[in-house]
Amino acid sequence: MTAQAVESRPTTPTAKARWRGGRWIALLGALIVLVAAGTVLLGPEQEAARPLDPADTSLQGSKALAELLRRRGVTVDRVDSVEAAAALGGDRTLVVTDRLRTSPDDLAAVRGDRLIVGDPFGAAEMAGVNPVGAARQRSREPECSLPAAVAAGSVHLGGIAYSAPRGTTGCYPAGDGWTLISFPNGSGTTTVVGSGEFMTNQRLAEDGNAALALNLLATGKPVTWLVPPDDPGTGDLAGPEGDSVYDLMPPSIPWAVLMACLTVLVVAFWRGRRLGPVVTERLPVVVRASETVEGRGRLYRARRARARAADSLRAGTIDRLTPRLGLASGAGPQEVVAALAVRTGLDAREVGGALYGPPPTGDAELVALAGYLDSIERKVREL
Structure with a gap:
């Protein structure tokens, strides 16, 4: 082996190479962000669900129950304020959900039953x-003995469990309490349920949910359904002074979300970078082909791999002679042997035995095989 001075070349990718390898990833990421933003900004606005709203057709709404009541001849009035409910007057059934912010004193002017x-x-x-x-x-x-509950039977209930002191009727037990409580008020009956899940469009058709809801509301009285105002500034998302929940967020929240998005993009660009084209370098030493052949021959001899050495010699000879004989690379043994016999005048059986015969049994036979193959190649080259 001989050492040679070689020119040193940098292998660390330059900024230009990094940009060349990662620009498509950056452009793709920017395109995805633009498409997502356009979809959000330009897409059709979807109305948010209004739980237990008699005009809402979503799974959490209660329009199905309101329609059932109307088919039974019950008037259902949807109002968004206590003042509007009181203005209707008369003996009515008032429905109040847990999405309202009011007080018992506010409802004093509304007479009749309450759910x-x-x-x-x-x-x-x-x-x-x-x-x-x-x-x-x-x-x-x-x-329990409450007629509305007994007639309905099993109902999907939960949420809050209440105590049932003297003068009240508790139904649908849960632990130490009841998920439905009924007691008289000054002008009618008040019924408290731990959750309105059984009144929603999603659950109304299950168990006795529809039966219980109709038994409590279809009593022959008009129904006043009190819902949160449609104005988001005063609805169930409003704060103590009418501000929305987004107005109550700290100013740093939008910046934190923006920085998180930028961090994701930077990490995606970093992990998705490419190293660029392979840098070629000259080897510091040169190994002669003869030394490589001798080294491989010593390995074959040490392992007594005569068959593998013979196969290597034969394969090399066939690969070199095939194009000289005008044959295709996939030519079979008969074609190769026949062409060599015609071109060199050698006996076809000897040529076939040398190229495709059994492996040699000793070193002498291997050396003789190598010499015979070399002589075949010389004859073909000299023709």
């Missing part, structure tokens, strides 16, 4: 009914 979903303002406490814990949403049996 309170959850405990939006502590109305149950004024009759001595207190929440005693949370109840898992599942099908429950009434286990």
Whole structure:
């Protein structure tokens, strides 16, 4: 081996090479961001679900229940303020959900029966009914004497469990409490349920949910359904002073979201970079072909791999002679042997035995085979 001075070339990718390898990833990422932003900004606006709203057709809405009541001849009035509910007057059934922010005093002017979903303002406490814990949403049996519950049977209830002191009727037990409480008020009956899940479009057709809802509301009285105002500044997303939840966010939240998005893009660009084209370098040493051949021959001899050495010699000879004989690279043994016999005048059986015969049994036969193959190649080159 001989050492040679070689020119040193840098192998670290330059800034230009990095940009060349990663520009398509950066452009693709920017395109994805633009498409996503355009979809959000230009796409059709979807109306948010309004849980337990008699005009909402989503899974959380209660339009199906309102339509069932109307088919039974019950008037259903949807109002968004206590003042509007009181203005309707008469003996009515008031539905109040836990998405409202009001107080029992605000409802004093509304006479008649009341169905309170959850405990939006502590109305149950004024009759001595207190929440005693949370109840898992599942099908429950009434286990009480309330006619509306007995007729409905099993109902999907949960949410809040209440105590049932003297003068109240508790149904659908959950732990130490009840998920439905009924008690008289000054002008009618108040019913408190731990959750309005059984009144939604999604659950109304299950168990006895529809039966219980109709038994509580279809009593021959008009229904006043009190819902949050449509104005998001005063609805259930409003803060204590009418500000929306987005107005109450700290100013740093949008910047934090923006920095998180930029971080994701930078990490994607970093992990998706390419190293660029392979840099070629001259070897510091030159190894002669003869030394490589001798080294491989010593390895064959050390392992006594005569068959493998013979196969290597034969394969090399066939590869070199095939184009000289005008044959294709996939020519079979018969074609190669026949062409060599015609071109060199050698015996076809000897040529076939040398190229495709059994492996040699000793070193002498291997050397003789190598010499015979070399002589065949010389004759073909001299013709």
